[in-house]
Structures are given as structure tokens and as C-alpha cells.
Amino acid sequence: MVEQQAARRVLIITAVAAERDAVLRGLQGSDRFHVIAAGAGTAAAAAGTAAALAAGSYGCVISAGIGGGFPGVAPLGSLVVASEMIAADLGAETPEGFRSAAELGFGSVSVPADRGTVQAVSAALTAAGLTVSTGTVLTVSTATGTAETAAALIARHPGAVAEAMEGHGVAVAAEALGLPVLELRAISNPVGPRDRAAWKIGDAMEALTAAAAILLEVL
Ligand SMILES: O=C(O)c1cccc(C(=O)CC[C@H]2O[C@@H](n3cnc4c(=O)[nH]cnc43)[C@H](O)[C@@H]2O)c1
Numbered sequence: 001m002v003e004q005q006a007a008r009r010v011l012i013i014t015a016v017a018a019e020r021d022a023v024l025r026g027l028q029g030s031d032r033f034h035v036i037a038a039g040a041g042t043a044a045a046a047a048g049t050a051a052a053l054a055a056g057s058y059g060c061v062i063s064a065g066i067g068g069g070f071p072g073v074a075p076l077g078s079l080v081v082a083s084e085m086i087a088a089d090l091g092a093e094t095p096e097g098f099r100s101a102a103e104l105g106f107g108s109v110s111v112p113a114d115r116g117t118v119q120a121v122s123a124a125l126t127a128a129g130l131t132v133s134t135g136t137v138l139t140v141s142t143a144t145g146t147a148e149t150a151a152a153l154i155a156r157h158p159g160a161v162a163e164a165m166e167g168h169g170v171a172v173a174a175e176a177l178g179l180p181v182l183e184l185r186a187i188s189n190p191v192g193p194r195d196r197a198a199w200k201i202g203d204a205m206e207a208l209t210a211a212a213a214i215l216l217e218v219l
Pocket residue numbers: 015016018019039040041065066067068069140142143144163164165166188189190191201
């Protein structure tokens with residue numbers, strides 16, 4: 001019975017408090033969900049996830065927050081559910097161009113999301129009338145700020161729909177314990193030339209709240 005309850009508990013990791021609060025608004029006080037703002041970047045995300053998993057029992061882990069959407073794939077205000085989380089800038093520059101840590105023989109840079117949960121969450125979000133894309137979400141240490149970098153990323157990862165800064169870190173920590181992991185992003189800005197004034201953070205936060213309300217029903 002205790003194990004059954006633990007299996008239904010969901011850990012959600014965001015970067016900043018505003019994202020955590022947007023998720024909490026959608027969850028309407030449910031005590032099955034534990035939402036933590038662990039900080040920006042993969043190190044903070046992985047450490048925060050590992051600490052939470054050491055302190056409690058969960059059946060599923062989600063990296064959630066706002067993110068950049070690749071133009072033509074994930075529009076502003078829409079949602080993205082990752083099929084895999086890739087550490088897109090973990091590697092080395094070489095005279096022949098960027099080589100990933102995997103290509104250099106240092107292990108995988110990708111963690112797959114739990115396929116069944118991705119399908120169930122994507123279907124439920126779509127059924128609720130929300131705009132959803134499913135595909136690879138890239139984890140980067142430096143947010144893309146030029147068209148050249150965006151083009152290079154999409155050339156290396158043709159299935160990419162969005163980028164953010166934490167998903168791979170959360171996923172590595174969850175994978176270490178064999179737990180299913182997801183990444184959910186609400187799109188605040190396009191991946192490309194930086195124009196901070198044009199970011200639609202309010203719209204993205206509203207989409208994140210709407211998505212969290214659906215998680216409550218589907219997980
Ligand atoms: O300025 C604000 O009001 C504000 C409110 C909430 C969140 C923020 C953030 O800057 C969150 C940082 C978080 O956002 C992700 N993110 C969003 N867009 C991108 C992107 O184009 N490339 C990479 N990361 C992006 C990322 O996960 C950051 O941790 C500001």
C-alpha cells in the first residue's frame with residue numbers, strides 16, 4: 001500500500017520560483033506532486049533532483065518550465081513534451097566542427113523520456129485544446145542567441161523542437177534510479193537571434209499552469 005502511494009507521487013523540478021508557482025497553480029494543492037525550484041542549469045537541476053529523490057519516494061520525475069521553441073515547430077505559448085533529453089553542447093570543438101561527448105567516446109548525451117507517459121500526457125494536453133509538439137528537447141548551457149547557432153543545432157538534431165537548460169540534468173538523476181522521466185516546456189521565445197523584450201513569459205507561464213492541471217488528471 002505504501003509502495004503503491006509512492007509510485008503515484010510525482011517530482012517536478014523547475015529552474016526558478018516563477019515556474020514552480022505556475023506549476024503549483026495548475027496542481028490545485030494536490031499532495032501527490034512535489035514541486036521544487038532547483039536553480040538554472042544542469043548542475044543545479046541534477047543536484048536538486050538527486051537530493052529530492054534521496055529524501056522521498058516517487059514514481060515519476062518531470063523537468064518543467066519555460067523554453068525556447070524552434071521556429072516553425074513550437075510556437076510561442078505552445079507546449080512541448082520531450083521524447084528525449086539531449087545535452088546538446090556537451091562535447092568538444094574540433095577542426096572539423098563540434099563533436100558530442102558520445103562521438104568522442106565519453107558515453108551517452110541522451111536520455112529517452114518514458115514513451116507511454118509521453119504519449120498519455122501529449123494526448124491529454126491535445127484533448128484539452130492545448131497546442132502540443134513532441135520531439136527532442138535540447139539542454140544547453142548557453143541559450144541560443146543567433147540564427148547561426150540555431151541552424152547548427154537543428155542540423156545536428158533534426159528532431160529538435162525546443163531548447164532549455166535543465167532537462168538532461170534532471171533526466172540523468174532520474175535515470176540513475178531507474179525512474180521514468182519527462183520534460184515539459186511552455187514556449188516563451190523562439191530559438192534564434194536574442195530579443196529578450198519579445199519573450200512572452202506571461203503566455204508561457206499560463207500554458208505551464210494549464211498543462212499542470214492536465215498532469216493532475218493523467219498521472
Ligand atoms: O524574467 C523573468 O520574469 C523570468 C521569469 C521566469 C523565468 C525566467 C527565466 O529566464 C527562466 C530561465 C529558464 O528558462 C529556460 N529557457 C527559456 N528560454 C530559453 C531558451 O531560449 N534557451 C535556453 N533556455 C531557455 C531555461 O531552462 C532557463 O533555466 C525569467
